[in-house]
Amino acid sequence: MKLGDWTFRAFHDGRFKLDGGAMFGVVPKVMWEKHHRADEANRIDLDLRCLLAEQGDRRILVDVGMGDRWDEKKRGVFAIERRPNQLVAELAEAGITRESVTDVILTHLHFDHAGGALREGEDGQLEPTFPNARHWVQKRHWDWAGHPSERDRASFRRDDFALLDEAGLLELADGSGEIMPGVRVTPVSGHTPGQQVVEFHTGQGAVAFVADLIPFLSQLHVPWIMGFDLNPLLTVTEKKQFLTRAVDEGIVLVFEHDPVHEAATVTFTDGRFRPAEVFTLADGPKGGGA
Numbered sequence: 453m454k455l456g457d458w459t460f461r462a463f464h465d466g467r468f469k470l471d472g473g474a475m476f477g478v479v480p481k482v483m484w485e486k487h488h489r490a491d492e493a494n495r496i497d498l499d500l501r502c503l504l505a506e507q508g509d510r511r512i513l514v515d516v517g518m519g520d521r522w523d524e525k526k527r528g529v530f531a532i533e534r535r536p537n538q539l540v541a542e543l544a545e546a547g548i549t550r551e552s553v554t555d556v557i558l559t560h561l562h563f564d565h566a567g568g569a570l571r572e573g574e575d576g577q578l579e580p581t582f583p584n585a586r587h588w589v590q591k592r593h594w595d596w597a598g599h600p601s602e603r604d605r606a607s608f609r610r611d612d613f614a615l616l617d618e619a620g621l622l623e624l625a626d627g628s629g630e631i632m633p634g635v636r637v638t639p640v641s642g643h644t645p646g647q648q649v650v651e652f653h654t655g656q657g658a659v660a661f662v663a664d665l666i667p668f669l670s671q672l673h674v675p676w677i678m679g680f681d682l683n684p685l686l687t688v689t690e691k692k693q694f695l696t697r698a699v700d701e702g703i704v705l706v707f708e709h710d711p712v713h714e715a716a717t718v719t720f721t722d723g724r725f726r727p728a729e730v731f732t733l734a735d736g737p738k739g740g741g742a
């Protein structure tokens with residue numbers, strides 16, 4: 453999808469599964485299973501979608517999937533479905549080398565968003581997957597990931613990330629604002645302290661990567677919130693604030709985990725937020741902007 457002098461494309465690092473109940477918190481299964489089919493272990497599909505935004509010399513990747521370094525046991529627990537190096541391979545097939553990525557914006561450091569930032573090099577040592585990219589993280593989240601709670605410790609592979617810092621590739625964003633011309637980050641902390649929504653304001657419309665604030669299209673409905681969230685009432689407030697603005701400004705939302713629906717615009721009708729138009733970034737909305 454083209455907007456102004458920006459181009460937006462989706463890439464994937466494969467798929468995995470998580471417990472459906474954990475993805476919907478207090479929402480009864482009889483309601484969420486109309487949107488998400490559960491397997492025999494009650495797990496539902498999650499995509500590992502990443503957004504590539506390009507303008508001029510800038511090549512910005514938002515989130516990088518879970519990466520390669522998973523043993524058999526974890527592959528089974530999470531039903532990981534991906535080919536080796538999937539994200540890097542998909543980018544290469546589109547003519548994009550990992551060296552050419554100028555910026556990686558990490559919404560947060562949970563394994564399914566940031567695991568792909570590091571890879572095993574030819575010498576068997578860990579190395580940054582995108583060796584020339586600045587890696588942006590909220591400072592508050594960086595601090596949290598270094599000392600997570602017992603409840604969310606399993607979501608981090610925290611030792612890994614020191615390497616980004618040691619390589620001089622780490623950029624800490626402090627709060628909301630523009631980190632590059634047209635690129636705005638907004639902390640949303642209900643899911644985890646200092647998660648950030650990433651927005652691209654092109655002058656001809658905006659695109660937002662909403663990460664774990666709204667992982668699935670079905671979760672546009674405000675009370676449909678993940679059981680993983682550390683502070684679900686804060687998520688309610690943050691979702692309402694963000695979605696109100698998304699309706700007013702006609703922002704295109706890109707969903708990281710929805711296995712079917714890639715992007716949508718939003719409307720508020722009959723007392724709740726709903727999709728206005730659902731589309732892929734390759735097709736763009738019929739309403740224009742493609």
Ligand SMILES: [Zn+2]
Pocket residue numbers: 560562643644664
């Ligand atoms: Zn997360």
